[in-house]
Amino acid sequence: MTILELKGVQANYGGIQALKGIDLKVSRGEIVTLIGSNGAGKSTALKAIxxxxQIKNGSIYYKGTDITNTPPHKTSLMGIAQVPEGRRVFPMLTVKENLLIGAFARKVKREMVTRLDRVFQYFPKLRDRLDQKGGTMSGGEQQMLAIGRALMMNPEVLMLDEPSMGLAPIIVEQIFEIILELNKEGMTILLVEQNAFQALQIAHRGYVIQTGEIVLEGNGKDLLTNQQVQEAYLA
Known part of the structure; x- marks a missing residue:
């Protein structure tokens, strides 16, 4: 069942047409990755969702409902959470405060405690750093905090924008293991990555975007062995 769909989406970013009518589908329970070079339009696609x-033309559907140009605070309440490129934790707030911001719309204390416990299952290190300022953490720890903050929204769809950027290989491996674990528990994931090899290894399906257009799509393993993908992104 399709949970998220883009149809002919066109959007500008920084005065440039970043998306030129892209079509993309994500089925419930899938990991779908969007790969491409820097500036290809990957992040703009997530921001459009x-x-x-602002989308100029085309439509975006979530669980069959048109959510085109729905503001971020409403899409998050609908069940779409985004982990932004560069993590963007609040540097002067503590780990606990950063996490609670993710549950800004949840008023029931018991629910917040349950969600914090879930985050700590994935990232036990955060439990030990609750009073530490977000800006004093390492890059890997900040990425864990950014993902944890998104999980506090209890999303149905988790969108990750370059989660491996700037991280040591061992931390990247840990992050991708957690992405797989979340998916095995039923979470739908849309993953934007420049690390095409890592992304396609775990993705059920993938799309390749170039200068705002989808040029290839297919099974993740098939794209891994595609000559065009290998020459452009895996060499």
């Missing part, structure tokens, strides 16, 4: 970028 979450409502951070």
């Amino acid at each position: 979450s409502g951070q970028v």
